[in-house]
Amino acid sequence: MSGSDLKELCRNAAMTPVREALRSTDTDIRQIDPKTLNIRAVEMRDFLSDAPSSSGAAQGPDGTIGGLDLD
Numbered sequence: 001m002s003g004s005d006l007k008e009l010c011r012n013a014a015m016t017p018v019r020e021a022l023r024s025t026d027t028d029i030r031q032i033d034p035k036t037l038n039i040r041a042v043e044m045r046d047f048l049s050d051a052p053s054s055s056g057a058a059q060g061p062d063g064t065i066g067g068l069d070l071d
Contacts, residue, residue, distance in 0.1 A: 009050055
């Protein structure tokens with residue numbers, strides 16, 4: 001992955017909780033107060049859901065990333 005690929009991966013991972021919070025509200029998006037919107041923290045799954053799975057560059061031979069078993 002290039003630097004711009006990593007930047008995009010991080011941006012998408014950071015936006016995932018925001019998108020989830022916006023989907024969970026019935027209020028018009030223009031009327032939402034950002035201070036009252038309950039947005040969860042970014043988690044490893046947010047990165048993994050957007051990461052390309054075919055390269056395997058970040059995944060070790062034992063199926064872990066950085067020695068961490070994510071299952």
